[in-house]
Amino acid sequence: MQGWLFKEVGPPNISILEAQEPIATTSDSTIKMKLHLIRLADLDSKHFHIPAYKSFPNTSLRPTHPLFVYRSAFHAPSSSTSLNKAVSSSEFASAVEQHLRDVGVVKPAWRYTMYSQHHYHSTTDEVLVVTSLTGARLCFGGAGRETFKDAVEVDVAQGDVIIVPAGVGHALLHEQLTPLEEQEGQGFQMVGSYPVGATNWDMCTSGDAGDEALVADRWKRIQGLTWFPKDPAYGSAVTPAMEECTP
Numbered sequence: 001m002q003g004w005l006f007k008e009v010g011p012p013n014i015s016i017l018e019a020q021e022p023i024a025t026t027s028d029s030t031i032k033m034k035l036h037l038i039r040l041a042d043l044d045s046k047h048f049h050i051p052a053y054k055s056f057p058n059t060s061l062r063p064t065h066p067l068f069v070y071r072s073a074f075h076a077p078s079s080s081t082s083l084n085k086a087v088s089s090s091e092f093a094s095a096v097e098q099h100l101r102d103v104g105v106v107k108p109a110w111r112y113t114m115y116s117q118h119h120y121h122s123t124t125d126e127v128l129v130v131t132s133l134t135g136a137r138l139c140f141g142g143a144g145r146e147t148f149k150d151a152v153e154v155d156v157a158q159g160d161v162i163i164v165p166a167g168v169g170h171a172l173l174h175e176q177l178t179p180l181e182e183q184e185g186q187g188f189q190m191v192g193s194y195p196v197g198a199t200n201w202d203m204c205t206s207g208d209a210g211d212e213a214l215v216a217d218r219w220k221r222i223q224g225l226t227w228f229p230k231d232p233a234y235g236s237a238v239t240p241a242m243e244e245c246t247p
Contacts, residue, residue, distance in 0.1 A: 033076060033077065033087065033091065033095055034077075034095060034098075034099070035074045035075065035076055035077075035092070035095045035096060035099055036074070036075050036076070036077055037073060037074060037099075037233065037234065038072060038073055038074075038075065040234065040236070040238075040239060043070055043071075043073060043239075043240070044070070044071035044072065045068065045069070045070050045071070045240040045241075046068070046069045046071070046154075047066040047067065047068050047069075047240060047241075047244055048066055048067045048069075048140065048152045049063065049066045049067075050066075050067065050140060050141045050150055050151070050152060050168060051150050053141055053142040053143060053148045053150070053151070053169070054142060054143075054206060054209055055142075055204075055206055055208060055209035055215050056118070056120055056141065056142030056167070056168075056169040056206070057120070057167040057219050057222060058120075058140075058141055058142065058167055058168050058169060059165060059167070059168060060167075061167055061219060061222050061223050062165060062166075062167070062222065062223065062225075064244075064245050065125075065165045065227055065245050066165070066244060066245075067140055067152065067162075067163070067164060067165060067168050068161075068162070068163040068240060068241045068244075069154055069156070069160060069161070069162050069163075070160065070161035070162075070163075070233065070240075070241075071160055072157070072159045072160060073129075073159055073160065073161045073233055074092075074095075074096060074099075074129065074158075074159040074161070074233075075159050076091075076092060076095070089131055089132045089133055089158075089186070089189060092131045092158065093111050093131035093189070093191050096108075096129045096131055096191045097191055099233075100127070100129075100191070100193050100232065100233070103230075103232060103233070103234075103235040104196065104235070105195065105196065105228050105229065105230055105231070105232040105235065106127050106193035106194055106195055106196060106228075106232045107193060107194060107195075107196050108191050108192070108193045109192050109193060109194055109201075110191070110192045111131070111189055111190070111191055111192075112189065112190065112192065113136075113172060113175075113187060113188045113189055113190070114128075114136070114138060114170065114171065114172040114188070114190065115171060115172060116171055116172045116173075117171060117205060118139070118142050118143060118169045118170070118171040118205065118206065119169065119170065119171065119203050119204060119205045120142070120166070120167050120168055120169045120170065120204050121164075121166050121167075121201045121202055121203070121204065122166055122167065122202055122204055122218035122219075122221050122222050123166065123198070123199040123200065123201055123202050123221065123225075124166055124194045124195060124198040124199060124200075124201050124225070125163070125164065125165050125166050125194070125195060125198075125225065125227070125228065126163075126164040126166075126192065126193070126194060126201065127161065127162070127163055127164075127192075127193045127194070127232045127233070128161070128162040128163075128164060128190045128191070128192055128193075129159075129160070129161050129162075129190060129191045129193075129233075130156050130157060130158050130159065130160045130162075130188075130189075130190050131158060131189055131190060131191055132158060132186065132187065132188050132189040132190075133158055133186065134175055134176060134177050134186055134187055134188045134189070135155060135156055135157040135158070135175070135176040135188065136155070136156055136172055136173070136174065136175045136176055136188040137153060137154070137155050137156075137172075137173040137174055137176065138153070138154055138156055138162075138170060138171070138172060138173065139151055139152070139153050139169075139170065139171050139172075139173050140152040140153075140154070140164070140168055140169060140170050141168070141169050142169030142206070143169075144173065153173065155176065161233050163232070163241050166222045166225050167219070167222045172188070175187055175188040176188075193232065195228060195232075202218075204218055227245050228241070228242070230242065
């Protein structure tokens with residue numbers, strides 16, 4: 001892990017290494033509700049093409065595979081818990097994990113926030129689902145817009161799905177806590193998932209920019225990756241993430 005520099009934005013007892021290890025997912029018997037997926041006809045989907053920035057290739061290597069954001073794709077049914085209490089972030093995360101396992105395109109690997117250090121993955125594409133009530137502003141591209149004018153900054157909230165192609169830099173800019181959430185120590189959290197059978201994800205940062213051979217090897221690896229066989233959230237081949245990604 002030499003050369004990695006991360007500012008820990010999650011619980012202080014979770015190390016960088018631990019955050020990368022697959023977590024124990026919830027068993028079927030503990031799932032108390034199923035989430036609803038918004039109809040494709042009503043889905044608010046955005047996609048972004050981001051040019052290369054320094055050692056971050058972004059979508060330049062696979063221009064037919066943009067960054068996708070599905071707004072409020074997942075939502076809990078109003079009668080999902082007794083007495084109509086709000087669904088907890090943990091229940092929401094468990095239901096997301098079960099749904100993704102049922103679809104079978106990606107395998108849930110962790111629950112955590114996003115690092116504030118800009119980084120990308122060269123070994124796999126990534127699917128992120130926001131599960132916390134706390135939202136956040138995320139940055140894609142390898143640096144903020146004040147430095148990189150083509151960077152994409154988006155506010156995300158519970159139920160949003162973010163499909164991050166390999167090579168696209170990403171980082172947490174800031175959480176969007178309500179006073180109550182801040183008082184109770186709650187924070188931004190996502191479920192992170194990767195294609196079934198994919199190579200373990202790596203962590204590539206600007207700290208490696210001086211090693212030209214290493215960067216070239218990563219860029220070449222990204223070009224050889226294949227896209228999802230069907231949409232990881234909808235399980236269909238007729239969705240924005242599939243129709244926009246033509247060979």
